[in-house]
Structures are given as structure tokens and as C-alpha cells.
Amino acid sequence: xxxxxxxxxxxxxxxxxxxxxxxxxxxxxxxxxxxxxxxxxxxxxxxxxxxxxxxxxxxxxxxxxxxxxxxxxxxxxxxxxxxxxxxxxxxxxxxxxxxxxxxxxxxxxxxxxx
Amino acid sequence: xxxxxxxxxxxxxxxxxxxxxxxxxxxxxxxxxxxxxxxxxxxxxxxxxxxxxxxxxxxxxxxxxxxxxxxxxxxxxxxxxxxxxxxxxxxxxxxxxxxxxxxxxxxxxxxxxx
Numbered sequence: 001x002x003x004x005x006x007x008x009x010x011x012x013x014x015x016x017x018x019x020x021x022x023x024x025x026x027x028x029x030x031x032x033x034x035x036x037x038x039x040x041x042x043x044x045x046x047x048x049x050x051x052x053x054x055x056x057x058x059x060x061x062x063x064x065x066x067x068x069x070x071x072x073x074x075x076x077x078x079x080x081x082x083x084x085x086x087x088x089x090x091x092x093x094x095x096x097x098x099x100x101x102x103x104x105x106x107x108x109x110x111x112x113x114x
Numbered sequence: 115x116x117x118x119x120x121x122x123x124x125x126x127x128x129x130x131x132x133x134x135x136x137x138x139x140x141x142x143x144x145x146x147x148x149x150x151x152x153x154x155x156x157x158x159x160x161x162x163x164x165x166x167x168x169x170x171x172x173x174x175x176x177x178x179x180x181x182x183x184x185x186x187x188x189x190x191x192x193x194x195x196x197x198x199x200x201x202x203x204x205x206x207x208x209x210x211x212x213x214x215x216x217x218x219x220x221x222x223x224x225x226x227x228x
Binding site for chain 1: 150158160214219
């Protein structure tokens with residue numbers, strides 16, 4: 001019973017490049033959440049998605065960041081024209097129908113912008 | 115804005131002793147709380163949760179206490195083991211708000227001395 005999967009685990013991008021982070025929720029889960037964690041800090045909510053719908057993107061920066069969760073395939077967090085301040089660990093969590101409070105986290109993608 | 119915070123950023127305990135990790139929250143509308151454990155390089159791992167209609171909940175070696183009067187949450191770990199060394203986060207949620215986003219505190223680092 002695989003848990004939440006994220007890839008890549010580590011991603012290095014130069015300033016101005018694009019970063020694509022992928023998240024496959026736990027089997028049977030249809031709710032996906034993305035969080036960002038800076039060093040020595042707690043996780044900050046970014047976006048909450050269900051299949052083909054963005055439910056809450058109140059934590060997403062207005063520019064350069066986007067997220068999707070298509071009908072087929074993993075959820076994607078996309079960061080365009082990355083800057084050094086985007087360097088962080090990005091975590092995805094998933095929850096099942098009716099179990100939305102209990103979120104299960106993936107191992108994270110550590111993005112480094114050089 | 116309102117946020118979840120922690121009294122102690124670091125805690126060192128002797129193996130076998132009990133540990134108490136504290137958390138203060140300021141959003142009186144929050145009605146669901148979770149404790150997560152995060153080991154170095156990994157995603158947060160669910161430990162225990164509690165809803166606001168309860169003041170105590172027990173799990174295996176862990177107990178969460180909720181004091182709504184002073185907006186305080188604590189995690190007690192009995193007979194602390196070296197494997198308990200990690201950063202512990204409390205997180206809160208407001209049910210019925212249309213989103214299941216979690217608001218995390220900054221974390222407490224627990225170090226167990228063998």
C-alpha cells in the first residue's frame with residue numbers, strides 16, 4: 001500500500017528556469033494539498049486541489065506559481081522563472097473522501113535555486 | 115494574522131523520561147488539531163489528533179491535551195526513546211471553512227539523550 005509519492009526528491013534549477021514538482025496521492029485519495037517549508041520553519045499551506053478542480057489557492061503566490069490535478073496522472077506544482085527565494089522543501093499531502101482532516105504527507109521535493 | 119506558535123523551540127530529555135511539547139494557538143475558531151512528527155529529510159508523519167469537543171486523547175505512548183480556555187495544546191510522550199528524536203509540529207484547522215488547509219506552528223526539536 002504505497003503512500004504519497006513525490007518526485008523528484010531533489011531538484012536544482014538556475015534562476016529563471018522552470019521547476020515541476022509531481023505528487024501522486026495515496027491510492028483511493030482524491031484530495032491533494034501542497035505546502036512549502038523553509039529551513040527551521042513550519043509548513044505553509046499553498047493550495048488544495050481535487051481532481052480537475054482548485055478548491056483553495058489562498059496560499060499560492062499570485063505570480064509564477066500554478067498547480068493542477070488532472071483527471072489522470074499526478075498533481076503538478078509548477079514554478080516558472082524560479083528565484084533564489086523559491087528554494088525550499090515542497091510537501092504534498094493527500095486525504096480521502098470524508099477523511100479530509102487527516103492528511104498524509106509525502107517525502108517532499110527539495111528545490112534549490114542557484 | 116493569527117497563527118499557531120510554540121513555547122519551546124528545543125527540548126532535550128533523557129531516554130526513558132516523559133516529554134511534554136507545548137503549543138499555543140490564537141485562532142479561537144480552530145476546532146481540529148493535529149500533532150505531526152518530522153524526522154530529518156522526511157515529510158511530516160501524523161501522530162495524533164483531537165477535536166475541540168474533547169480535552170484529552172490518548173494513543174500509543176502519546177497523549178494530547180487541549181485547553182480551550184487558554185488556547186493551549188500539548189503533546190506528552192511517555193518513556194521517550196531515541197527514535198522519538200525529531201521536530202514536532204502542531205497544526206490547526208477550522209472545519210466548515212470550505213478548505214481543509216492546515217496551519218502549522220514553527221516546531222519543537224526534541225533530542226533524546228541515550
